Amino acid sequence: MTGVGLIGTGFMGKCHAIAWNSVRTVFGDVAPVRLVHLGEANAELATRRADEFGFEKGSGDWRAVIADPEVEVVSLATPNQFHPEMAIAALEAGKHLWCEKPMAPSFAEAEAMLAAARKSGKVAVLGYNYIQSPAIRQIRTLLSENTIGAVNHLRIEMDEDFMADADTAFGWKHAATSGYGALDDFAVHPLSLVQTLFGRVSRVMCDMAKPYAERRVEGGGSRAVETYDIASALMHLENGVSGTLLVNRSAWGRKGRIAVQIFGSKGSILFDQERFNEFQLYVTSDRPTEQGYRTILAAPVHSPYDRFVPAPGHGLGFNDLKIIECHELIARIGGRPANIIEFDEGLEIERTVHAMARSFEEGRWVAVR
Amino acid sequence: MTGVGLIGTGFMGKCHAIAWNSVRTVFGDVAPVRLVHLGEANAELATRRADEFGFEKGSGDWRAVIADPEVEVVSLATPNQFHPEMAIAALEAGKHLWCEKPMAPSFAEAEAMLAAARKSGKVAVLGYNYIQSPAIRQIRTLLSENTIGAVNHLRIEMDEDFMADADTAFGWKHAATSGYGALDDFAVHPLSLVQTLFGRVSRVMCDMAKPYAERRVEGGGSRAVETYDIASALMHLENGVSGTLLVNRSAWGRKGRIAVQIFGSKGSILFDQERFNEFQLYVTSDRPTEQGYRTILAAPVHSPYDRFVPAPGHGLGFNDLKIIECHELIARIGGRPANIIEFDEGLEIERTVHAMARSFEEGRWVAVR
Amino acid sequence: MTGVGLIGTGFMGKCHAIAWNSVRTVFGDVAPVRLVHLGEANAELATRRADEFGFEKGSGDWRAVIADPEVEVVSLATPNQFHPEMAIAALEAGKHLWCEKPMAPSFAEAEAMLAAARKSGKVAVLGYNYIQSPAIRQIRTLLSENTIGAVNHLRIEMDEDFMADADTAFGWKHAATSGYGALDDFAVHPLSLVQTLFGRVSRVMCDMAKPYAERRVEGGGSRAVETYDIASALMHLENGVSGTLLVNRSAWGRKGRIAVQIFGSKGSILFDQERFNEFQLYVTSDRPTEQGYRTILAAPVHSPYDRFVPAPGHGLGFNDLKIIECHELIARIGGRPANIIEFDEGLEIERTVHAMARSFEEGRWVAVR
Amino acid sequence: MTGVGLIGTGFMGKCHAIAWNSVRTVFGDVAPVRLVHLGEANAELATRRADEFGFEKGSGDWRAVIADPEVEVVSLATPNQFHPEMAIAALEAGKHLWCEKPMAPSFAEAEAMLAAARKSGKVAVLGYNYIQSPAIRQIRTLLSENTIGAVNHLRIEMDEDFMADADTAFGWKHAATSGYGALDDFAVHPLSLVQTLFGRVSRVMCDMAKPYAERRVEGGGSRAVETYDIASALMHLENGVSGTLLVNRSAWGRKGRIAVQIFGSKGSILFDQERFNEFQLYVTSDRPTEQGYRTILAAPVHSPYDRFVPAPGHGLGFNDLKIIECHELIARIGGRPANIIEFDEGLEIERTVHAMARSFEEGRWVAVR
Known part of the structure; x- marks a missing residue:
């Protein structure tokens, strides 16, 4: 059972949600996915999206998602500028991280994100779906x-x-x-x-x-x-x-x-x-x-x-590429070789x-x- | 909450499963979907697929799916030749039906299926996904x-x-x-x-x-x-x-x-x-x-x-067409106009x-x- | 030296003229082409087109072209309905014939044209250029x-x-x-x-x-x-x-x-x-x-x-296909195998x-x- | 009547020859073209190509083509390295020039060619056919x-x-x-x-x-x-x-x-x-x-x-572009606006x-x- 947190529900956040909902049905060879906690800009939107996307709960504060002990992997799909703070926080909280690209507005911030990932020992992956x-x-x-x-x-x-x-x-x-x-x-x-x-x-x-x-x-x-x-x-x-x-x-x-x-x-x-x-x-x-x-x-x-x-x-569709990426992420977390x-x-x-x-x-x- | 039964998990059965798993995340405007019961040729395969596809239980006898009181809609994705018996049974059991095409090997059987649908007053829809x-x-x-x-x-x-x-x-x-x-x-x-x-x-x-x-x-x-x-x-x-x-x-x-x-x-x-x-x-x-x-x-x-x-x-993919079809089916069951x-x-x-x-x-x- | 007569200077007539003007430059392996006589609906137009297309003379009466002893091959590019009379006359006059398709409005006329060709012993070819x-x-x-x-x-x-x-x-x-x-x-x-x-x-x-x-x-x-x-x-x-x-x-x-x-x-x-x-x-x-x-x-x-x-x-152009066809026609007249x-x-x-x-x-x- | 000389009969030389043979038939609005003199590397080849391409005579010395008083326009289709000497000679001899591109191996030579063109007052055009x-x-x-x-x-x-x-x-x-x-x-x-x-x-x-x-x-x-x-x-x-x-x-x-x-x-x-x-x-x-x-x-x-x-x-073909270019050249020589x-x-x-x-x-x- 993989406990998932999602922060951000715009274009790519919804794309992550679809991937998490389908990855096991499509691939069959991964553990069940548990959609634990969704974070959005405010509580009302978070609750609505959590309901739509099948998450157990929603919060208007992204820190609640990261702090949730049931969350093992965080999908980070907020605008670029928020990546450094959120990504570093998630890694410091011991979560695996699936972060949308690009990493950060400045190179120094991106370097800090990599340092946090190395220090955490957790898997930190970027959403470059076109390679899939x-x-x-x-x-x-x-x-x-x-x-x-x-x-x-x-x-x-x-x-x-x-x-x-x-x-x-x-x-x-x-x-x-x-x-x-x-x-x-x-x-x-x-x-x-x-x-x-x-x-x-x-x-x-x-x-x-x-x-x-x-x-x-x-x-x-x-x-x-x-x-x-x-x-x-x-x-x-x-x-x-x-x-x-x-x-x-x-x-x-x-x-x-x-x-x-x-x-x-x-x-x-x-x-x-x-x-x-x-x-x-x-x-x-x-x-x-x-x-x-x-x-x-x-x-x-x-x-x-x-x-x-x-x-x-x-034919596959754009969202299917994210499902493949999600499957690779799960493989990587499981210690298997991954194209990511x-x-x-x-x-x-x-x-x-x-x-x-x-x-x-x-x-x-x-x-x- | 829509209670779903699925019979058959080959090419199109899996496609139905993916659709049921994603339709609410994609469209947002439908009731939650509950994956209740999956039927396959034998109990072992049924249990395995139920687990993979996120259904609550699986049975080696398709009649158990149809008889399940929690099932409101039956996805029928078995080979053509089994459609008449299963479809008619599902309709007689008062279930809505989402049946893969074509209807039946013989025209007489197809006519019997239509008669059963009319008699039941339930929604009976065919899986012509390319129109979507x-x-x-x-x-x-x-x-x-x-x-x-x-x-x-x-x-x-x-x-x-x-x-x-x-x-x-x-x-x-x-x-x-x-x-x-x-x-x-x-x-x-x-x-x-x-x-x-x-x-x-x-x-x-x-x-x-x-x-x-x-x-x-x-x-x-x-x-x-x-x-x-x-x-x-x-x-x-x-x-x-x-x-x-x-x-x-x-x-x-x-x-x-x-x-x-x-x-x-x-x-x-x-x-x-x-x-x-x-x-x-x-x-x-x-x-x-x-x-x-x-x-x-x-x-x-x-x-x-x-x-x-x-x-x-x-770009959308082949499976996305089934998600759209599923959404139309739900609209039709809910009494709304549908392209189906x-x-x-x-x-x-x-x-x-x-x-x-x-x-x-x-x-x-x-x-x- | 091949003596050429041309009857008709619309779409296909001009196309024949271009082909006759270029075939030797393009292929190099055929005898010089002599553009002898051009026929059109009236003398004025015939003279003008003869000048433009490089023919030695033009006549307002197609029979003059056919009767011209210097003409060995007749290009026939008039509307369909005129083919039977003109084609048969040309063949009876002992000319080889390059006739635009289709042969004739009625099947009986087409049969008569084939009979005339057989009787003449001359080459009678149709302008099916797309095969070239x-x-x-x-x-x-x-x-x-x-x-x-x-x-x-x-x-x-x-x-x-x-x-x-x-x-x-x-x-x-x-x-x-x-x-x-x-x-x-x-x-x-x-x-x-x-x-x-x-x-x-x-x-x-x-x-x-x-x-x-x-x-x-x-x-x-x-x-x-x-x-x-x-x-x-x-x-x-x-x-x-x-x-x-x-x-x-x-x-x-x-x-x-x-x-x-x-x-x-x-x-x-x-x-x-x-x-x-x-x-x-x-x-x-x-x-x-x-x-x-x-x-x-x-x-x-x-x-x-x-x-x-x-x-x-x-890339070749539409007119080039006619040049190839012309080359095949010349080969055929010369007794060589031809794709025609x-x-x-x-x-x-x-x-x-x-x-x-x-x-x-x-x-x-x-x-x- | 336009008197034409051609030097070089490879890829582009033949292309020029086809253009000169067809330009009047295609366009109808230009003076008759007279193919006067063809130059090649030796007399034998020059004679053979002159025959094939419809030129009145051939010479193994390109200077004979340029010196020919009947030649008004020179088509220059030799390799790049020969352009400067030949082009300048042709212009100095008072001929219009249709020269294949590029002008010359060195920029200084190209400048000398332009200077010669200016001095001569003759038309000097390059064979950039793709613009046609x-x-x-x-x-x-x-x-x-x-x-x-x-x-x-x-x-x-x-x-x-x-x-x-x-x-x-x-x-x-x-x-x-x-x-x-x-x-x-x-x-x-x-x-x-x-x-x-x-x-x-x-x-x-x-x-x-x-x-x-x-x-x-x-x-x-x-x-x-x-x-x-x-x-x-x-x-x-x-x-x-x-x-x-x-x-x-x-x-x-x-x-x-x-x-x-x-x-x-x-x-x-x-x-x-x-x-x-x-x-x-x-x-x-x-x-x-x-x-x-x-x-x-x-x-x-x-x-x-x-x-x-x-x-x-x-569809037009590659050679047709040269026919259009030839027509533009003739227009330019005649003092009309030209796309060249x-x-x-x-x-x-x-x-x-x-x-x-x-x-x-x-x-x-x-x-x-």
């Missing part, structure tokens, strides 16, 4: 099997359009207090894929841009935008591979694009998160007249797709993001470490 | 808004390849006792879409084919295949629209294809279940130099996508399938009613 | 090499939208004197592919439909439409394969679609004329985790692509179309021969 | 009409795989004498699109990479590769727009990809040269539930597609390429001018 899709896992297998030979170049893009409307009023994401902009908001996701598939980034050279110099303020007037919706980076990985990482949160028409292009000496692989139930493979071992990108649909042969549906091509990004590797993602920002500010290549 | 996707719902909205004008033609195809391997041994689906083949195994799905979007079929002219005349028998020798993996039908709908319905369960490369093409006087709509998080729309109101099919990604503006993810283009196929309309789907088979046997057009 | 694309040629090679095993089913669709506008006035293509509608206007193209790839059709069962029952008449009032924009046919081939052929010239959004799906015991092939520089192949010899449709771009390895461009993926549809096989296409029309009228399966 | 496609022209129209609002970001990629085979022996393109590698071999093409659509580049920051450090030498041993198959650049345009330009000539699976992504304040546009008969448009003026990328097929409404085919979606890149704008492309190379060598941002 069967397609990405199969791509990793193909890379390890040398199917496309030695990889020599990599391109990765992440684009959405939730900031693209010029008429949207100035909000907290436009203020420098929220961070750099697309870089920390977004680039951490493609970096989680880069790190999972290829290892760490060593050097970066980044440019950033603002599509809209200012935005109207609710009530009248306008205010200069302080964050950058677009970031474009050249990068070198520790393994010697070069590549580019391009992100844009004002890209009209893009909804959840994470486009990956991997080039090797014997083939190449393409992937796009907007169609994450498929990926494309080109190999030179095919006969020349029949060489072409294969569009491979996710199927039971691509673990753990089979736990969800026994028929190929039927813990605080130590998560800190490297943040280190890379901050190096990119510094590179932009200084207009030069920057070493990540 | 946000894309299909949006297509229905567009049709009702006359966005592509008066529809004049329709093409629908459904193809998978689970029967395509010539080396697969003779199995129960190759024997005439299982039905006609792709027609009842498959064609009911596209017909559920046809009926939901356009209404009933009036006349049909069908051809059927066997890719493999015989199949090896385990242990030696071979046996003539008695069912048809391929069916192709011309059809006229009651609303005057003509079209075609083509199905193939030996279509190498197709995994979960349900390709729909709808042609109207002012545009057209395309959809393919293999990429069910998108659909395509062509309208003549666009300027001539910019007319083209729009690829529209499912998004929160396409209800009820927003209940799952608040960000567009992130009940036994009366389900019987019309089966009537159409049997008319197609008769048309093939007699080599002529056949009126459905 | 490198992709289609490679598909034929793959079929002959058994790459997808024994073919067991075939689907082919052809759709355009030039008749889709409900506001278009009644024109000659809406009158029964023009033929059946989409069937002869359109279906001959996909049938040319079917016959080239698989051989002749043996039995057909066809349905037809009119999207618009009547159309406005220029000047006022409206008139009942007599032709069918939509035709849908079930068919059996002489080789035992079953399939469907669906055509629609009122399909909003479709511009030049000819979608082919070929299913075999070891794979499948897809093709669409709207993207005719590529095709898709699925084979079961790929490892299960990497099975998927390969999108293969036309390349120099797909003859005769290399004669146009030495780099893969750069002559009058004998062309008559079989027309025979099939007429059988489909009869099947529709009689509401039953019809044997083609 | 109807899709690109329509995109330019859309941009000028503000259809996607103010453009704020741009991504462009060009990838092929002709250098991707690790087993290919060391060739002249691997030696530093050939230039930088992908940058001058390739990047000039996307830059021609950037300059045509948006104007000049102001600042660049470039990285380059070698997929293979050394290559085998024919006869034994290996040699260090001196050129870079991969180049990735951050860039700022003079109009304030930021973007990236990524090129790779060792990208397995890519055959003729030039992928363009243009983001504006009210929409976005996508294009890929591998499917250059289509482009994609997203606009926010569509209703939210129906917003999506439209795939727009090239059609007669996209000038000058209609000169080739009067039916939409039938002359030596002055061509020099800016080369200037940008050299700035990118310098940026890589110095590891810093470099101003183009």
Whole structure:
């Protein structure tokens, strides 16, 4: 029996709740999950969400969740800025931690979170769910099997359009207090894929841009935008591979694009998160007249797709990736090998993001470490 | 509080279990779900699955599930051939019924099931989950808004390849006792879409084919295949629209294809279940130099996508369609309007399938009613 | 030196002219082409087009072209209804003939044309250009090499939208004197592919439909439409394969679609004329985790692509198909093997179309021969 | 009557020959073309190609072509390194010049070519054919009409795989004498699109990479590769727009990809040269539930597609782009407005390429001018 606490019930908090509700039914091989305690901004909302999400009780104070002796694992799905305090408190209270990404607004805070995790001896995992899709896992297998030979170049893009409307009023994401902009908001996701598939980034050279110099303020007037919706980076990985990482949160028409292009000496692989139930493979071992990108649909042969549906091509959804992540977390807590990004590797993602920002500010290549 | 019984825990049984576990967390607006009783082929399996799926108890006898006074709704996910007996028993016991499709091997049995449902006064719903996707719902909205004008033609195809391997041994689906083949195994799905979007079929002219005349028998020798993996039908709908319905369960490369093409006087709509998080729309109101099919990604503006993810283009999965269906079922039980196929309309789907088979046997057009 | 006469300079006439102008530059292995004589509806237009297209002279009387002793081959690109008289005259005058499809409005006329060709001993070829694309040629090679095993089913669709506008006035293509509608206007193209790839059709069962029952008449009032924009046919081939052929010239959004799906015991092939520089192949010899449709771009390895461009993926155009056809015609005249549809096989296409029309009228399966 | 000379009959030389043979038939509105004189490496080859391509005579000495008084325009399609001498000689001889890109190996030579063009007063045009496609022209129209609002970001990629085979022996393109590698071999093409659509580049920051450090030498041993198959650049345009330009000539699976992504304040546009008969448009003026990328097929409404085919979606080929370019060249010679890149704008492309190379060598941002 795993006792679960959840703090935060917005986009990702609900996603965690769905995962905790389904993980045992889907996978079958884990202990029963007990939904113990839910924390929200106030008692009324906490109680309502606890009821909806199937938690035994709700509290308007997140400290009550952490203090609850029945809670063994804390799902932390509050905004970024609250992560350091809550995460460190949970770890100090001896709870395992499942924390949404990114870790923290500042690198120093992220370092403190890692230190707390190390000191606690507890499992501290980040919610980088895109590494969980069967397609990405199969791509990793193909890379390890040398199917496309030695990889020599990599391109990765992440684009959405939730900031693209010029008429949207100035909000907290436009203020420098929220961070750099697309870089920390977004680039951490493609970096989680880069790190999972290829290892760490060593050097970066980044440019950033603002599509809209200012935005109207609710009530009248306008205010200069302080964050950058677009970031474009050249990068070198520790393994010697070069590549580019391009992100844009004002890209009209893009909804959840994470486009990956991997080039090797014997083939190449393409992937796009907007169609994450498929990926494309080109190999030179095919006969020349029949060489072409294969569009491979996710199927039971691509673990753990089979736990969800026994028929190929039927498709997983975004929330299913969180269920897989939850299953990996449980495995990790149980001492089994897990495909998951813990605080130590998560800190490297943040280190890379901050190096990119510094590179932009200084207009030069920057070493990540 | 809704008391749920589940009979059958294979592909669709597990899918029901996931839906019952998640429906309240996802939608928030329904009463708590109590997973009361699970039935399987034997007590040991029933107990194990009950534990995994979160049911309070399991029984090796399906009658115990139906007899359980705490069970208000029965999810019936056993093979086709068991539906009539179990469904009728459940309805006679005063339970609401959520029965997987198709209804029954024979039309007479399906008629008996409908009669039992009518007599019981209970809700009896079929598991036609493909009508639940946000894309299909949006297509229905567009049709009702006359966005592509008066529809004049329709093409629908459904193809998978689970029967395509010539080396697969003779199995129960190759024997005439299982039905006609792709027609009842498959064609009911596209017909559920046809009926939901356009209404009933009036006349049909069908051809059927066997890719493999015989199949090896385990242990030696071979046996003539008695069912048809391929069916192709011309059809006229009651609303005057003509079209075609083509199905193939030996279509190498197709995994979960349900390709729909709808042609109207002012545009057209395309959809393919293999990429069910998108659909395509062509309208003549666009300027001539910019007319083209729009690829529209499912998004929160396409209800009820927003209940799952608040960000567009992130994608639902196959199991999510069942969660939506479950939510509609609960609405229907609660007396609210619901987007669902009940036994009366389900019987019309089966009537159409049997008319197609008769048309093939007699080599002529056949009126459905 | 090949002396060429051209009759008709509309869509296809100009296409012939471009082909004759380029065939030697592209292929290099044929005798010089001499553009001798061009015929049009009147002398003025004939002279202008002759000048533009590089012909030595133009005449307002097509008989002058045929009578010209310098003309060895006649390109016949006038409307369908003029084919019989002109084609027979050209053949009787001892000219080789390159005639646009379809052969003639009535089957009897087409038979007379074939008889004239046989009697003349001259080469008489039809302009079925879609069989010339490198992709289609490679598909034929793959079929002959058994790459997808024994073919067991075939689907082919052809759709355009030039008749889709409900506001278009009644024109000659809406009158029964023009033929059946989409069937002869359109279906001959996909049938040319079917016959080239698989051989002749043996039995057909066809349905037809009119999207618009009547159309406005220029000047006022409206008139009942007599032709069918939509035709849908079930068919059996002489080789035992079953399939469907669906055509629609009122399909909003479709511009030049000819979608082919070929299913075999070891794979499948897809093709669409709207993207005719590529095709898709699925084979079961790929490892299960990497099975998927390969999108293969036309390349120099797909003859005769290399004669146009030495780099893969750069693409041929519609007019290039006619250049290839012209090259095949020249080969045929020179007594070399050629990939081309002559009058004998062309008559079989027309025979099939007429059988489909009869099947529709009689509401039953019809044997083609 | 336009008298034409052609020097070089490889890939692009033949492409020029096809264009000169067809331009009048296709467009109809230009003076007759007289194919006067063809130059090749030796007299025998020159004579053979002159015969095949329809030229009146051939010479083994290119100077004979330039000296021919009947030649008014010289098509120059020899390798890059011969351009300066030949181009300057042709201009000095008072000929108009149609020169393949890029201009020259060194910037100084390119400057000398521009100086010669200016001095001559003759038309000197570069063969940047990709700007000629109807899709690109329509995109330019859309941009000028503000259809996607103010453009704020741009991504462009060009990838092929002709250098991707690790087993290919060391060739002249691997030696530093050939230039930088992908940058001058390739990047000039996307830059021609950037300059045509948006104007000049102001600042660049470039990285380059070698997929293979050394290559085998024919006869034994290996040699260090001196050129870079991969180049990735951050860039700022003079109009304030930021973007990236990524090129790779060792990208397995890519055959003729030039992928363009243009983001504006009210929409976005996508294009890929591998499917250059289509482009994609997203606009926010569509209703939210129906917003999506439209795939727009090239059609007669996209000038000058209609000169080739009067039916939409039938497709132009790579060689057709050269026919359009030829038509623009003739217009320019005739003093009419033309969509073409002359030596002055061509020099800016080369200037940008050299700035990118310098940026890589110095590891810093470099101003183009």
